[in-house]
Each structure stands twice: as structure tokens, then as C-alpha cells.
Amino acid sequence: MIFSRLPAPRAIRRARLAVASVVLASAALLAPVGALAQGMSSDPTLAQTLFEEGRRLMEAKAYAEACPKLTESQRLRPGTGTLLNLALCNEALGRTATAWGQFKEALFASKKEGNAAREAFAQEHIGALEPRLSKIVLQAESTPGLLVRVDGHDIPAAALGTPIPIDPGAHEVEATASGYSVWSTTVQVGESADLKTIAVPKLQPAPPAQTAAAPPAGGAGGAGIAAGGSAGGGGGEGLRTAGFVIGGAGAAVLGVGAVFGILAAGQASDAEKDPALCPDKQCTPRGRAEIDAAETKALVSTIGIGVGVAALGAGAILVLTSGRSGSEGASAAGASAPGRVHARVVPLFGPEGGGVGVLGAF
Template identity: 35%
Template sequence: MARLCAIGAGLTAAIAGGSAARAEDKAGAVALFREAGALIDAGQPARACPRYEESLRLYDSSNTRYFLADCYERIGKMASAWAHFLEVAARVRASGDRAKEAKARERAAAVLPKVSRLTVVVGAASAPGLEVKRDGTPVGAGQWGVPMPVDAGIHVVEASAPGKRTWTARVEVAPGGATSTLVVGPLEDDPASGDAGGAGAPRRTLALVTGGAGVVAVGVGTALAFAARSTFDESSAFCNGDRCDRRGMDIRDSAVARANVATVVFGVGLAAIAGGGVLWLTAKSPAKGASIGLAPAVGGALVRGSF
């Protein structure tokens, strides 16, 4: 309780120096901060984190952000904890407080190995105007195929494009630094949309598009496989057989992650080529249109103190 009071006093002093927030918001931020600290002391971090979040919303303080990161770590939200610790380090560095910066970076480094990642692969599914979202947040093209830090648990990925039906999948990301992979399947035409091509594209055209996308995916998978091999070879400078130092282990882990993505992309490409072949062989003269969908593939294993 003595530590809590000291921390609360420090937050109060920090808030008193600001003028942007309204007085009642500042007071509310202090009250929520203290209540969150009491819940942490009582061993109830799951109840404390929302208090810290609301306190931070009312008044953005590096002190509050630090203890919110600590709370996230306690409940297993490692990606969020890591991001907040790094944000705190950047902010206190700007203020010249090197001791707090070192503490925040130390906590971030300790959390990093426990941060899980999700790779969203978009290859054969690509369509004009394609938009991908994870839990409602846009996933830009720069993130496609890259293992991105996420909190462990269930995540919902959506893909949409003009004239197409929205594609949705749920993926469970395991804790403890696991990496999962989700492949966005080809989007089906939406007959109700005027952008879907009237009565629908002819089956042979769809076969060509699907098969061509499959060829592209196979090429991408092959390139990723070569890149994974090249990355693995780089570890030889830091390894003696199967014994590696930390740098060598990191390089080999990166190579394995790339190889896993390459396997998934290559498999999806082969499936798309096969689907295109079936469509071509079963095509008749112009019909009402057809579409083929590929099922999503999910990879991977589907101390509070003063600051």
C-alpha cells in the first residue's frame, strides 16, 4: 500500500503539470490508477487492466502506460505488453530519464520471446480492391506473408473486395511465442453485386484465373523456400553442427518460419491449379458462372514494482 500511494502521488504530480485534459478527467485517471493498483495487489490483474486502460484514455501518462504493460504481461497479452513497454521507453528517453528508459527496455526484452505471431498469407486470393482486416483492423499489403506480433487467443480475419463475397476465418494463436499461419482463400463472386460481372464469369475464364493464380502461388512458395534455405545457411557462422549461440538460434528460427509459410503457399498454389484444371475440364458453353473456394489453412500449434 505504501508503494501504491507513492506511485499514485507520482501520477498525481505528473497530471498536475498538464493543462490539456479536463480537471475531472485528471482526477478520474488518478482514481482509476489507484484502484487498478489495489486489484493488482489483490491478485486480480484481469480486473485491473481495464482500469489502467480507462485511466490512460482519460490522461495519457507514461507511468500509467508502464503499469498497463505490466498488467498485460500478467494476463498473457504479450504483444500488447511488449508494444507498450517500447512506447514508454521512447517517451521517457525524449524526456531524458535514462533510468526509466533502461527499465522499460529491460521489460520489453524479457517479454519479446513470449510474443506470438500470426502470418496472413494473401497470394492466389488477391483481387482488385482487396481489403484484409484482423479483428476489424486493416492488414496492409506490407504485412502479408510477414509474421506479425499478436496477443495469443482467437483472432478473426476478413477479406473483401468489390463484387466479391466477404471471406471470414477464425484462427487461434497459441501462447509462448508460437507462430500461426492463415491463408486467405479466393473470394467468390457476389451475384447480388453489379460489380460481379452480370450473370457471372464463364467457367473457362474462372478456370484460367484460378489456375494462373495457383501458378503464381507455387512460384511465390518456391521463392520463399529458397529464401528460407539461404537464411538457414547464414546461421552456419554462429553454429557448430546443431549447437548455436543466440544469434544462430534466431536465424534458424526465422528460416523455419519462412519454410513453414513457403509450404503453405506452395500447397495452396497446387490446390488452385488442380481446381482450375477441374473447372476447365468440366466447362461447357457459357453458363451462369462458377466459383471455387479453398478452405483456410491455419498453421502453428493451433512483479509489480516501482518505475
């Protein structure tokens, strides 16, 4: 045998190493993506590029193209100057409420920074926008657990009944609560100083879920046969689908186990043949480390092959037992209970690995 026998505590540590290796491998695969995303999310070069492109588009009066670039630049590297330009862009597009809120934010930031010029610039635009702001008032009847949304954004309960600045245009208002039917409406808000009041009614309890009527036990005629055939076909199709899914997963796991087995055998063999690692079959600490690493791969291989074979077997059983035709299903509907197929897939765990099995009567 390639591997020496290990005492029980060592075997337990070996199994934990196998699990850890899988987790670390997944983390290693995801790490470059996460690092790239983190790097791009704070890239000052990209933020500056987007800012300059947004400014160029604004000078060309292409505001619809400029605003998204300035928005992304502000997200990558927040700055008062970028925020002021973004507010100007939204103001040019007629998004008065959005621009007003951004000028307000820039005003507070400018005061904190001690930039009097920017503070005055923001205050000037706030004063010009406020008389033109359109608003909505949401009034709602009391419903337990009520949640009101405008364009998908939650509105705090404290804001109900208060005029809320909103951009001109069409807006979707929705009210939901657990156990109640959803209520929604669309409101059209005017361009300047419009005020719309939306009355959210008390929500109605949701209707109980419709349950399918059970087929008659001994019904005669075509209708009874059709019902029996449909029920039999649906159950068989479900078992067949589950069988293919479980079998496919088992094949994939089996392949992984085989790969780890090949790697383990090769690593152990190379270590034993290397005179620098295992001279005269007496392994140095480095050689022993190589053998231990090979044993870890072997354990992963054993578990993978065991789970894969079990899943393939369970999938095959499910597929084979789902093969009855619709007519056979219809006949079974009137037959005695022992003639029916009852099966369920259950996970199996043991000290040397795991798998899945099928329990039931066939």
C-alpha cells in the first residue's frame, strides 16, 4: 500500500484538512475577483476619467449621457466638486428634487470644508429650486405591518402625511403588508410646484390559497381517467427529473474524486522515489509532509468517489421507477396502495464519507 496507517486522531485531523483544502481552494478562486472589485471601487484614475468625460458631455449639453458618468465618479471617489457638477446635471434634466437634495448635501460639505465660494454657489441654486419643487403627500389607512414604497424605495412611517419633494414625471406607489393584498397606483407629477396627494386605502386580506380538489376515489367515465392519468404522469415526471439531477451531480463529484485520487497517487509516488525526501524509504520531515499532503488528497478522493457512486445509484433508481406510462398511472389510481411507488432521497453520512440514498417501496 502507498499510504501508512494512521491512528484515529490523525485520521480526524486528516479529514478536517480535506474540508479546509476545499474551502481554501474556493477562496483562492474568488480572491482575485474580490481584489479586482475592491480596487476598481476606489480607483482614483477611473473616477477622474469619468468626471472629465461627464464634464465634457455637459458642455456639449448631452446631460442624459453625462449624469451617469458623474454619478459613478462620485461613487468611486466622493467629492464636493463632483457632487456640485452632478447636481447641475440633474437640474438641467429637470430632476428638480434630486438636484435640490444634492445641492443641500454639497452645501453642508462646503461649510464643513470652509469653502465659501462653493457654499454660496450651492445656496444660490437651492434658493432657485425650492419654489419650483413638486411634492407628494402619502396618506395611508391603518394596516398592521404596512409598508409603502415609491418607485421601489421604502417610505418611513414618520414621513406619511408629510409633503415629500419628488422629481416630475410618473411614479409608482405601492403598499404591502404581510397577509394582505398588494395595492398600487401610478401618479403623474407636474414639472413645477405641483402637489399630489395619494390616499392609500386600508389593505384587503389576501384570499386563501386555492387548493386543488382531490380526484374522486372510484369515479367512472373519461373525466375520472383523465384525472388519474394526470396525477400519475406528474409524479413520474418529478421522480425522473430528480433522478437526472442527482445522477448528474453524482457524475460531477465522481470526476472530482478521480482527479484527486490521481494527484494523490502521483504525489506519494514521487515523494517515495525522491532520494532527497525519502532516502532508503525513511522519509525526512519534508518527505513526510509530502506524504501527508498526498493522504489528504486521497481522503478527498475517497469521499468524492463514495458520494458520486451513491448519487449515481440513487439517480438511476429514481429514473427507473418513474418509467410508468400515463395509462399505467391511471390503472394504479384504482389499484391497491401497495402497488404504488413511494420513494424519497435522503442524505447519508458515515465516519469515512457520505452520500445519498433512496428510501421507499417499489
